[in-house]
Each structure stands twice: as structure tokens, then as C-alpha cells.
Amino acid sequence: MRRGIAVATAVVLVLDALTIAAVNWILGLAVRRQQMSLGGLPTHAMEVGSWVAGGIFALFLLGCAALVARIALRDRMAGRVGRIVLIVCAVIHGVVGAAVVGLVGWYAFVVMMVILALLVGTLLLYAPDQNGTDENGAVEAVPAT
DSSP states (O other): OHHHHHHHHHHHHHHHHHHHHHHHHHHHHHHHHHTOOSTTOOHHHHHHHHHHHHHHHHHHHHHHHHHHHHHHHHTSOOOHHHHHHHHHHHHHHHHHHHHHHHHTOHHHHHHHHHHHHHHHHHHHHTOOOTTSBOTTOOBOOOOOO
């Protein structure tokens, strides 16, 4: 079950990355064609900014998808940095979900919350047990206090 959830999470993150890239590309085109400006900022800067921001966010989501796919393939959670990256991805989806409910509507909110639930599910299903070991018996380093 947990491998299936991890695979579903990876697929949904890839779709999310493609959607974010497409939306930002369209926004950049709209800014260029309508000659929009905000506070005297040149149209070209807003256009390129939309494309760059969308590209960076899409690359981050694709990296998260690759990380989750690796977790599903190995059936073992990534290290501490991998968990932190997935937690950051989950927090971003929670914040974006809260923002899109007012900007886009409830459907977009539900989509973001499904992605958030898949990320949290993957994090919880692959969490190490109380002894600091995973299901395969590999000992995880305990931080010094």
C-alpha cells in the first residue's frame, strides 16, 4: 500500500509541475500581449519573471517527484535532507492551497489538499520507528543533544 501511495504521489507531483509551468507560461504570454505593467516595472521583466519563477517551481516539484519515485523504488525513506525537502514541499502545498481557495476556487483548493495528503501520507508511511530504525532494520543516526 505504501509503495502505491508513493508512486501516486510522484505521478501527481509531475502533473503538478507541468501544470505550474504551463500556467506561468500562459501568464507570461498574457503579460506580454496585453503590455501589462505593475508599479513601472517593464513588461519584459514581468514576462520573464513569470517564466523563471514557474520554471524554478516546476523544477523543484520535479525534484520532489524524483525523490518520491526513488523512495517508492527502494521502498525506503530517503535521508534527513530528503525528508526535509518533502516537508518543505508539503508546507508549500498547504500555503498555496490556502491562497488558491480565494483566487481560483474550491476545486483548486481540493486538488492542493489531495497533493498535501499524498505527501504527508508518504512521509508518515515511510517514517522510521521509535527505535530509530526503518522497516528493513537500518539504523538511522540519532541527533546529538
